[in-house]
Amino acid sequence: MSVIEKIKNPPEGSFREVFKYKDLLIQLVTRDIKLKYRRSFLGYVWSVLNPLLIMVIMSVVFSFLFQRNLAYFPIYLLAGRTMFEFVHQSSGKALSGITDNTTLLKKTYVSKFMFPLSKITSSMVDFVFSLGALFIVMLVFSITEGKCMFSLWNLAIVIPIIQAYVFAMGLGFFLAQLHVFFRDIRYIYNAVMTMWMYCSAIFYDIGMFYSKAEKQIAQGTAPYAAHLAFIIEKFNPIYIYMKQFRYFIWVPSLDKVSAYAQVTSQDFLLGSLYALAMFAIGVFFFKRSQDKFILYI
Amino acid sequence: MSEILETNEDYVISVDNVTVRFNKATEKINDLKEYFVKLVKHELMFQEFLALKDVSLHVKKGEAWAIIGTNGSGKSTLLKVISKILKPYKGSVTVKGSIASLIELGAGIDPKLTARENIYLNGCILGYSKKFIDEKFDEIVEFSELEEFLDSPVRNFSSGMKSRLGFSVATMIEPDILIVDEVLSVGDVLFRKKCMNKMNDMLSKGTTLLFVSHNMSTVRTMCKKALWLNNGNVVCQGDIEDVCSRYTETIEAMKAEEKKKKLQAAKKPAGKH
Numbered sequence: 001m002s003v004i005e006k007i008k009n010p011p012e013g014s015f016r017e018v019f020k021y022k023d024l025l026i027q028l029v030t031r032d033i034k035l036k037y038r039r040s041f042l043g044y045v046w047s048v049l050n051p052l053l054i055m056v057i058m059s060v061v062f063s064f065l066f067q068r069n070l071a072y073f074p075i076y077l078l079a080g081r082t083m084f085e086f087v088h089q090s091s092g093k094a095l096s097g098i099t100d101n102t103t104l105l106k107k108t109y110v111s112k113f114m115f116p117l118s119k120i121t122s123s124m125v126d127f128v129f130s131l132g133a134l135f136i137v138m139l140v141f142s143i144t145e146g147k148c149m150f151s152l153w154n155l156a157i158v159i160p161i162i163q164a165y166v167f168a169m170g171l172g173f174f175l176a177q178l179h180v181f182f183r184d185i186r187y188i189y190n191a192v193m194t195m196w197m198y199c200s201a202i203f204y205d206i207g208m209f210y211s212k213a214e215k216q217i218a219q220g221t222a223p224y225a226a227h228l229a230f231i232i233e234k235f236n237p238i239y240i241y242m243k244q245f246r247y248f249i250w251v252p253s254l255d256k257v258s259a260y261a262q263v264t265s266q267d268f269l270l271g272s273l274y275a276l277a278m279f280a281i282g283v284f285f286f287k288r289s290q291d292k293f294i295l296y297i
Numbered sequence: 298m299s300e301i302l303e304t305n306e307d308y309v310i311s312v313d314n315v316t317v318r319f320n321k322a323t324e325k326i327n328d329l330k331e332y333f334v335k336l337v338k339h340e341l342m343f344q345e346f347l348a349l350k351d352v353s354l355h356v357k358k359g360e361a362w363a364i365i366g367t368n369g370s371g372k373s374t375l376l377k378v379i380s381k382i383l384k385p386y387k388g389s390v391t392v393k394g395s396i397a398s399l400i401e402l403g404a405g406i407d408p409k410l411t412a413r414e415n416i417y418l419n420g421c422i423l424g425y426s427k428k429f430i431d432e433k434f435d436e437i438v439e440f441s442e443l444e445e446f447l448d449s450p451v452r453n454f455s456s457g458m459k460s461r462l463g464f465s466v467a468t469m470i471e472p473d474i475l476i477v478d479e480v481l482s483v484g485d486v487l488f489r490k491k492c493m494n495k496m497n498d499m500l501s502k503g504t505t506l507l508f509v510s511h512n513m514s515t516v517r518t519m520c521k522k523a524l525w526l527n528n529g530n531v532v533c534q535g536d537i538e539d540v541c542s543r544y545t546e547t548i549e550a551m552k553a554e555e556k557k558k559k560l561q562a563a564k565k566p567a568g569k570h
Contacts, residue, residue, distance in 0.1 A: 012381065024421035031418060035409055107404030109381040109396075110422055184328035291384045295319060296327055 013290055015283050017111040024110070028118035033125055048132040051082060055137065062203040070205055071254055074137050075149070079249045080202040082130055083160070083242045087168050088193055090123030094172025095179050095189060102297040112290045113283075116176040120168050127161075134249065141253075151252040159268070160244035166275040167237055173282030177289045180296050199232055200239050206232065206260040229260075237274035240267055308393075309474060309505050310356040310379060315388035317349040317374055317529075348374040350529045351388070358473075361506040363516040363537060365544055366526035372509045375526065376400055376476050379507065394473025394505075397423060399464065401478070408452035412443055412462060415451055419466045433469050440495075441465035442488075461488055468495055475499060478509045493519070513541055 010016035018025065037043040055078045063073055070076050097116035098105070105112065138149040178185050209229035216223045232239050247263040254261075326332055349371045356362055364372045377383040378390055380398035405422040406415050416437055420430040430437075438444055441461045451459060468475065475496070496519065500506055510516050516523070516537070523540035525532040533540055 021421070021424065023425075023427045024418075026427070027418045027421045031407060031410060031414070034414070103401075104405050104422065106382065107401045108398060108422055110424075181327060182329040182332065184330055188329070294383055 013111075013287060015113055015287070018113050018117060021111050021114055024114060025118055025121065028114065029122045029125065032118065032122035036122075036126075044129060047126055047129040048136065051078060051085070051130050051133040052136065055081065055133070058203055066204060066208075072141055072149075072250065075134070075141065075250050075253070076205070076246065077203055078134055078137055079246045080200070080242050082127065082134060083164065083245045084197060084200050084202055084238055085130075086123060086127040087164055087171070087238050087241075088197070089126065090120045090168045091171045091175055092189070092193070093119035093123060094168075095175040095186060097172065097176045098180050098293060099176075099183070099297060105293065105297060112293065113173065113286065116172040116286075117169065120165070120172045123168070124161075124165055138249075138253075147253075149253045153248050153252040156248040157245055160241040160248070160271065163244075163271045163275045164238075164241040167241070167278045170275070170278030170280065170282030173286040174278075177286045177293075180293050181289070196236075196238065199236055200242060201232060202242075205258075207258050210260065233260075234270065237271065237278070240271040240274065243267060244271060307357055308355045308391075309358045310354065310393075310507075311389075311391045312352060312354040312375070312379065313389050315349055315352045315375075315378055315385040315390060316347060317371075317378060317383060318386035319346045319348055320344070348529050349378070349385075349526075352526070352529070352531055353388075354524055354531075354534070356505055356507070358505055359500070359503045360522060361500055361508065361520040363520035363523040363541075364507060364509045364526065365511075365513075365516065365523055365540070366532075367548075369528075370526040371529040372526055373400065373478055374529075376478055376507060376509060380476055392474065395424070396474045396476060397467045397470065397472035398476040399467050399478060400476065404463075406451055406459060406463060409450055411448050411450055412441075412454075413447045415462060416466055419463070420470065423467065423470060423472075425470055429470070437465045437469045440469060440491075457485060457488070464492055464495075468492075468499065471499065471502070472504065474505045474507070476507045479511065513545060517541060 010020060037046075040046065042049065055074055058077055058081070059074045062077070094116035097119045098112065101115050104110065142149045175185070175189065206229050209225040209232075213223035213226035213229070216225060233243075243261070244263050244267060247261065251257055251261055251263075326335060352371075352375060354362075354375070364375060366372050374383065376398065377400065378385055379392060380396050380400065381390075381392075382398075382400075405419045407418060410418065416434065417427065417430055420433075421427065438447065441464075443458060443462060446454070446458070451462070454462070477496070493515075496506065500519075506520070508516065508519055520537050522535065523537045523544075524534040525540050525544050533543065
């Protein structure tokens, strides 16, 4: 087999096979999008309205609870939540990607990667739609504050979005194959995701931990809050994507930037590393077990 | 070695000594809780079940093969192995060319989508590009006779309409190998006839056909060769007339024996009372 032939005919069951089925991916994604918005009165408006409403509720509750003055808290909150919800929604849908398509997988041969991948991709499209909510909030602030909240930096959100997409793909593949063998994995997944949400600094800020650590040092106790902050900042990929996302959306509108919100090249490298590692893990396990799917679905 | 290679060249489908194994678990375990409970109790046992045992089949280009046998004899499993849905446990399968498998018509049909959207989705599932389907679209619609219902959701379709849609998409695309598994039992006589004609037409153009059916007369008209499976074993293969007549004889004999048993069984309890 020549090299060109090898590229054209990727080995059966490999990830590269999805490129052969790219038209199918487009069909599956448009199907998901169409079905989501077809026959719903407000259609697209829902995917903007839903995050907006949640943002309003959370803004009210948390500015009351924490009483820390974060500038433009609604933008901070919405940006964080949008990013977290992308990974949450997409991996949750990808989890049942294989088990929802049993009839198809039993009757025809298709690259099995297609199903989790199409779920991740349609969630990605939803995510892009929900950026409309962010736009509205920034527009409102621009008017009320009398200064432009938008900047060219906003366009750089593409970087964390790509990282999160690759990360979600790996997570989705891993979960989808596990769900075939263990159907109760969804309950564990839900619990883990809730924990993950609280570890992701969506409605609080990491700066909180550092001021707490300063107090602890002053009191002479161990600064465990600083350790906690370190763990979240270095070992939570979603937080790393969120931080970059905020850096390009929220930070440009600030007059003074706190150290914890500052993004360095280390954040970018770490985020990319986590994304690629998760992707490799997901593909590895998926590939290893895909031949056995048929026996369990 | 070179001789073997040369002879293999002629076959579009080579199934060599294929064994398919299923783990017939006494209870199906598919959650984590169950798995650990069984693991702790040392009850994690699997019962082996061989759906196909050392089956070989070699099909040349343009041949029409019938696969016959009683229910549960492994016919569908063989078709699934050939269409890459199942991986064999032992042995190898090589297939040259594109396959359209009609193991179940409209397996990829989404009832919430319209017929038009389903044609594209199904075509893509079968591995064709959107451009190619665009070209064939009118032909597909014409064959399926569903012009009026193109933009209504498929969930409102009758099962006959659905299979018409499935068959039209799968065959309009002219695969090298067509695999048909007893799917034409739905649909009216006229459409069935149309499908038969279409299949004959494809055969004359050089498409290879694998056909599963319980209807011996259809099988005899469509196919030249036959493979008879029983409990995962090949009973015999070869010329359609030989295999079919042997098969019918055996079935008749089995029927007669069953009748006898039934009569005896009916007599016994009657005697006790």
